[in-house]
Amino acid sequence: MAKKDKQKKEGELNLNDVQKRMDKYYKACESEKKGKAAVLSLIGTSVFILLMLLIIVLKMNGVGKTIVFTTDDSGNVSTSVADSEDVSGQNLAEVIADEITD
DSSP states (O other), X not given: OHHHHHHHHHHSOOHHHHHHHHHHXXXXXXXXXXXXXXXXXXXXXXXXXXXXXXXXHHHHTTOSEEEEEEEOTTXXXXXXXXXXGGOOSOOHHHHHHHHHHO
């Protein structure tokens, strides 16, 4: 009799253990989802920051269009937009470097 009772208990599922395992699995799944979301957010933020830095560096190097301020003999200021290649002068990075070294 004792042998049958022991085998019966081993074969039965303990509902508390099953519930604990299900809770553990659910928490693991939720943790994995949060981890994936965090990684995607980190990658997206990194790409965005790198793009912004690239744009800033290119603009500081004079890539693109440049606003040109000119004055005539009477002192009137006029503005125009020109290609950066057509403009002679210093770009922002050179001005900052000159100020730092002085």
